[in-house]
Amino acid sequence: MINGKILVIDDNKSVLSALEILLQSEYNSVDTIFNPNQISSYPNIKEVDIVLLDMNFSAGINSGNEGLYWLKEIIKKSPNTSVIMMTAYGDVELAVQALKEGASDFILKPWNNDKLLVTVKSAYELRKSKKEIHQLKEKESRLTQHINQDKKYIIGNSKALNSVLSLTHKVAKTDVNVLITGENGTGKELIARELHRMSPRKNKVFIGVDMGAISENLFESELFGHTKGSFTDAKEDRAGKFEAAQGGTLFLDEIGNLSLQTQAKLLSAIQQKTIVRVGSNKPIEVDIRLICATNCNLEQMVADGLFREDLLYRINTICIEVPPLRDRDNDVLVLADFFLKKFGNKYAKNGLKINADAEEKLKKYYWPGNIRELQHTIERSVILCEGTILKSTDFLLNTSSSPSLKSNTFTLEEMELQLIDSALEKHNGNYSAAANQLGISRQTLYNKIKKKGS
Known part of the structure; x- marks a missing residue:
């Protein structure tokens, strides 16, 4: 029956x-x-x-x-x-x-x-x-909606951030490959997710891959997949990240960490728009929107023979540079307030506030770790504070690496200029090497020097 x-x-x-x-x-x-x-x-x-x-x-x-x-x-x-x-x-x-x-x-x-x-x-x-x-x-x-849930937010209203968001929203409507650059902790993945959220692919999946965490011998298996028995422990067929992102967006973070050999394999997949699983000869067509990110100076890496120039051209149709926290005016206080409420709620310490002295300390600090460092700083302060008002002494900052302590009278612009001068002096006036040390592009370095009249 x-x-x-x-x-x-x-x-x-x-x-x-x-x-x-x-x-x-x-x-x-x-x-x-x-x-x-x-x-x-x-x-x-x-x-x-x-x-x-x-x-x-x-x-x-x-x-x-x-x-x-x-x-x-x-x-x-x-x-x-x-x-x-x-x-x-x-x-x-x-x-x-x-x-x-x-x-x-x-x-x-x-x-x-x-x-x-x-x-x-x-x-x-x-x-x-x-x-x-x-x-x-x-x-x-349902799975796509769950994976694409944006539990993080782009917080701030500075001119530098709004400029980046304006470019992001323009580019999102297209399907071109995008390279996102910026220092560690600036929120490059958030910009990548915003590109996906505003794109025609928003109802498809967003797959993020930390290229720095993938060993070279597992690169092809992770990105292109493998067939059963193709290597030890390959007990079943498995789709790679390219196939998993079919129809959606593939975000490759820390792309500057790839070896030349793996760069060649990635370039082939991007050019042909096909991948081949490890252990198979059958090409599989893939339809993805590619977004890459790095804190490295890829132009200098090309000049040093560490990064393929043809791959850089493939991933760099549009470049979006995310500004460091120190260049975002009062966004540090806006973000601090956001994290204060978030962690105050998490640790049952609602109603916390930051006094004026502490705000000034946060504004003057150089934030070498950017938003990630600020987030950890606020969380630590919330955990350790004993009252409802967070004072300057409640914020433990890594002053040993901050140029702001060389002189309490320095402005942020003066500290930035000091870093630029120091980097150029260290590399005997080599702009590319100095930019690489500072974690910015050569063009950004030129612009900062021109702006400061150096």
């Missing part, structure tokens, strides 16, 4: 009785309707697996138009239900038209019982397949 629900619609009661008796021996639920107008009010039509639908209901009319009309109505209400058309007239063109309109099959009256049962069984299997596909799509949609 098959656990399926069948509905038979025919204006001939003898046909209904015969089919009900035949099908009840195979399926646990068989229902009948004499008048097709009852379809509109039929309860839970979406739960019906198979409908056997007569083509003609009015006496003397054999065009099949009535059946085609009700076929469309059933499919409209329940797209996954399999519909088998029935007629006493063997019109091939009518059968073809019914199939084009969405019928799963076509049987003639009088029917052969064995053939009819085979036809119904095939329609039932089709219904099961449609149902499974529908469930898989729903599951994929």
Whole structure:
């Protein structure tokens, strides 16, 4: 007995009785309707697996138009239900038209019982397949929404940040490859997620990969996948990150850490828009939006022979440079307030505030670790504080690495200039090397020097 629900619609009661008796021996639920107008009010039509639908209901009319009309109505209400058309007239063109309109099959009256049962069984299997596909799509949609949940936020209103966001929103509408540069802790992944969120691919998956955490011998397996038995411990076929990101966005963080050998493999995949799993010879086409990020100076790495120039051109159609926290005006206080509320809630210390002296200390600090360092600083202060007002002494800063302690009278611009001068002196005026040390691009270094009149 098959656990399926069948509905038979025919204006001939003898046909209904015969089919009900035949099908009840195979399926646990068989229902009948004499008048097709009852379809509109039929309860839970979406739960019906198979409908056997007569083509003609009015006496003397054999065009099949009535059946085609009700076929469309059933499919409209329940797209996954399999519909088998029935007629006493063997019109091939009518059968073809019914199939084009969405019928799963076509049987003639009088029917052969064995053939009819085979036809119904095939329609039932089709219904099961449609149902499974529908469930898989729903599951994929839920998983995609879960993966894409943006639990982090881009906080701030400085001119430098707004400029980056403006460029990000313009670029997001396109499908070009984007390279995001900036110091460690500036929020490059947040910009990558914003590009995805504002793009036509926003309803697809965003897959992030830390290239610095992948060993060279696992590079191909992680990015391109592998087949069962292709190497030790490859116990089953596995899709790589390129396939997992199909239709969506692939974010490769710390791309400057790749060896030249792995760079060549990545370049081939980007150029060909295909990948080959380890242990296979079958190319797989991939459709992704590629976003890369690095805190390295890739131009200098190209000059030093450490990064392929052709790969840089491939990933660098548009470059977005995320500014360091020290260049974002009062965003440090906006972010500090955000983290204060977040960790105050986490550690049941709501209502915390930062006094004026502490705010000034946060503003003057150089923040070499940028937003990540600020986040950790605020969390530590919330954990250790004993009152509701956080004072200057509650914030333990890494003053040994901060140029701000060389002189308490230095402004942020003066400290930045001091760092630039120090880097240029160390590298004998080599702008590329100095930019690489500072974690910025050569063009950004030029712009900062020009702005300061150096």
